[in-house]
Amino acid sequence: MEADRVRDIIDRIADGENAEILFEPIDGKDKKELEYLMPAISKLVQLSSIHPDEGLKEKIKARIMEKVVQDKAGSKGKLLMPRFGLRLRPVAIMAAMMLLGTGTAFASTSAMPDSVLYPLKKAIESVSKNVVSDKSRTLQILEYNQRRIEEIQYLKTINDEKGIGRLVKEINMNIKELKKLSRGITPGDRKHLEDRLTRFVDRNQKLITKQEAKTLKKDSRPEPPAKEIKDKVQDKASTGANDTGKTTDKPDAKIPPQTPASKAPAPKVSGSRSVPSAAKPSKPGTPPNPVGTNTGKNGR
Amino acid sequence: MKEDLKGLVEKAKKGDTMALSALYESNFMSIYRYAFAKVGNKHDAEDITGNTFLRMVDNIQSFTWKEVPFRAWLIRIAHNLAMDHFRKKAQENNFDSRSYTYEFEDQVSDEIILKQTLSGLNELNEKHRSVLMLRFIAGLSCKETAAFMKMSEENIRTTQHRALKQLRGRFGS
Numbered sequence: 001m002e003a004d005r006v007r008d009i010i011d012r013i014a015d016g017e018n019a020e021i022l023f024e025p026i027d028g029k030d031k032k033e034l035e036y037l038m039p040a041i042s043k044l045v046q047l048s049s050i051h052p053d054e055g056l057k058e059k060i061k062a063r064i065m066e067k068v069v070q071d072k073a074g075s076k077g078k079l080l081m082p083r084f085g086l087r088l089r090p091v092a093i094m095a096a097m098m099l100l101g102t103g104t105a106f107a108s109t110s111a112m113p114d115s116v117l118y119p120l121k122k123a124i125e126s127v128s129k130n131v132v133s134d135k136s137r138t139l140q141i142l143e144y145n146q147r148r149i150e151e152i153q154y155l156k157t158i159n160d161e162k163g164i165g166r167l168v169k170e171i172n173m174n175i176k177e178l179k180k181l182s183r184g185i186t187p188g189d190r191k192h193l194e195d196r197l198t199r200f201v202d203r204n205q206k207l208i209t210k211q212e213a214k215t216l217k218k219d220s221r222p223e224p225p226a227k228e229i230k231d232k233v234q235d236k237a238s239t240g241a242n243d244t245g246k247t248t249d250k251p252d253a254k255i256p257p258q259t260p261a262s263k264a265p266a267p268k269v270s271g272s273r274s275v276p277s278a279a280k281p282s283k284p285g286t287p288p289n290p291v292g293t294n295t296g297k298n299g300r
Numbered sequence: 301m302k303e304d305l306k307g308l309v310e311k312a313k314k315g316d317t318m319a320l321s322a323l324y325e326s327n328f329m330s331i332y333r334y335a336f337a338k339v340g341n342k343h344d345a346e347d348i349t350g351n352t353f354l355r356m357v358d359n360i361q362s363f364t365w366k367e368v369p370f371r372a373w374l375i376r377i378a379h380n381l382a383m384d385h386f387r388k389k390a391q392e393n394n395f396d397s398r399s400y401t402y403e404f405e406d407q408v409s410d411e412i413i414l415k416q417t418l419s420g421l422n423e424l425n426e427k428h429r430s431v432l433m434l435r436f437i438a439g440l441s442c443k444e445t446a447a448f449m450k451m452s453e454e455n456i457r458t459t460q461h462r463a464l465k466q467l468r469g470r471f472g473s
Binding site: 006007011014016040041043044045047048050053056059060061063064067069072 | 317320333353413416418432435439457458464467
């Protein structure tokens, strides 16, 4: 009976109950035994202080979610896969690996809206965004905005106005979400976010300058003075920065003036696609095109 | 609570990412601690934890409630991965899993005590060590431990008591 009492108490401690409270009603032989066992019990309880490195939990979670999305995409694809005999199966697998490679996820991040991998890219973005902390989420959203800019550039080359409109809408929604998220982050993180946002706005400026110049040229309208375009761009950029609310206290001060001297390194479009129109050098008379080739995450 | 868990597992089986995410969240620390106590260093513990959950995603369809509770099933996966790890190490350089030392690398504040505890655990026989690790480190309930060890709950309590006595004996007076 006494042994039962000691076992019961050990059991409750293992379940996470407080050892000190449990000691109250015990005495005699049981008390002595528990006192003897307590150093071992308390050392075992201390093992709960084993903690993984910060970020490991999210890192693994992102891996799992990416796998889930890929598995889902794979299971849909299975229905379309032709059936191969046993002898041909290794050949078919090899061929599929050569076509898709092991870098489906990598390839999908550079997939453009008309690509078959684009829905996978969007699915991974959507899942990844929902499984991380607010801090990581803000950075992810900025990254996704940058991708949308790359996609807009590409869609311009194929004159997909509808697609561009959709992406612009998405960027605006992302900026609204950033505004919400920025309320809950620490000052240090906010500074980091500000820097990233400033770089994003800076790139947008360049894109807008270039696209406006193109539009003006297409319409064969007389060239507006360079200052006028510069003011327009700065107005747009300021609006974009203000849209993000508390993330930037003085957005205008952060945005460098749009002059050739403020050229940022020319980013590249990830993946194999190129954007021919953006690659053309600016002609004399057009406003400066600091982008050079095109914008992209690799050029950050 | 059990109903909630059952619901989550059923949803996860259908590919619900939120359910998978919830299962991951509620079991992450258990698996990591168990893996760490098993292999003794954070790098391998991280690998085992990650691979355990990737296997969970792959094999959740085959999980049934008849055999073991869900957490015990996950611990089984982590345990098998740890065993694979030991086998691989043994093949590489005559590694003996019973005689290795723990590497903490600022993992915990009072590393001497923890090192002593884990080394003490390592000297116990397999059954005693497993029961203490499952109960105190992985945080499995008595019922879950019983299912994992294929023993009765009463037997687990007795084994736990005996294992503690043995562990205490190794720490001296």
